[in-house]
Amino acid sequence: DQQVKQNSPSLSVQEGRISILNCDYTNSMFDYFLWYKKYPAEGPTFLISISSIKDKNEDGRFTVFLNKSAKHLSLHIVPSQPGDSAVYFCAASPTGANSKLTFGKGITLSVRP
Amino acid sequence: DVKVTQSSRYLVKRTGEKVFLECVQDMDHENMFWYRQDPGLGLRLIYFSYDVKMKEKGDIPEGYSVSREKKERFSLILESASTNQTSMYLCASSLFGQGRGNEQFFGPGTRLTVL
Numbered sequence: 065d066q067q068v069k070q071n072s073p074s075l076s077v078q079e080g081r082i083s084i085l086n087c088d089y090t091n092s093m094f095d096y097f098l099w100y101k102k103y104p105a106e107g108p109t110f111l112i113s114i115s116s117i118k119d120k121n122e123d124g125r126f127t128v129f130l131n132k133s134a135k136h137l138s139l140h141i142v143p144s145q146p147g148d149s150a151v152y153f154c155a156a157s158p159t160g161a162n163s164k165l166t167f168g169k170g171i172t173l174s175v176r177p
Numbered sequence: 178d179v180k181v182t183q184s185s186r187y188l189v190k191r192t193g194e195k196v197f198l199e200c201v202q203d204m205d206h207e208n209m210f211w212y213r214q215d216p217g218l219g220l221r222l223i224y225f226s227y228d229v230k231m232k233e234k235g236d237i238p239e240g241y242s243v244s245r246e247k248k249e250r251f252s253l254i255l256e257s258a259s260t261n262q263t264s265m266y267l268c269a270s271s272l273f274g275q276g277r278g279n280e281q282f283f284g285p286g287t288r289l290t291v292l
Binding site: 070073096098100105106107108109110113153157164165167168169170 | 181186210212217218219220221222225267269279280281282283284285286288
């Protein structure tokens with residue numbers, strides 16, 4: 065049973081526009097959420113995170129929104145750049161010393177020049 | 178600057194061979210993880226370790242084993258490689274704790290092909 069779902073496998077956006085990547089989760093124990101970015105032939109790199117005590121976290125062009133009641137989070141990239149083209153993974157974990165993350169299947173973002 | 182290194186970027190092995198994938202981190206992290214990434218399946222956890230000589234099964238441990246003799250090193254072993262183990266293997270590490278400690282740092286990955 066998939067606990068973290070990224071239902072859209074791909075997204076294509078024009079350069080300069082907003083990219084919105086969605087993620088849903090089913091486990092009510094999750095309260096810490098992360099987004100990772102991955103280029104081909106490289107390991108994932110941490111992008112941004114959010115704790116369940118917040119509903120928004122912003123870092124430059126990247127903003128993550130959390131809707132706990134809907135068990136939904138989204139990553140907004142504004143403005144999108146060609147260098148943002150990559151696979152984006154959503155991940156979640158419960159609070160506690162156990163830092164095991166549960167990942168979604170990823171979304172491939174393509175930003176067209 | 179945090180760093181996780183993996184012994185090989187590309188590896189080609191034959192069916193039935195024993196394969197060792199090595200991972201080293203220089204951040205003094207307690208936790209280490211092995212994942213495989215396959216198209217359409219995302220990142221799947223194979224094994225993880227919270228301490229030296231300690232290991233726990235992840236979601237897909239069958240056909241794999243691990244070894245953690247030193248805090249900085251975590252090895253993944255394919256006892257008898259099979260073609261369905263052709264994949265990208267990713268190692269990660271993280272601090273023991275809550276909140277930001279859940280952030281995992283990944284190595285560059287090893288693309289393993291089993292013929």
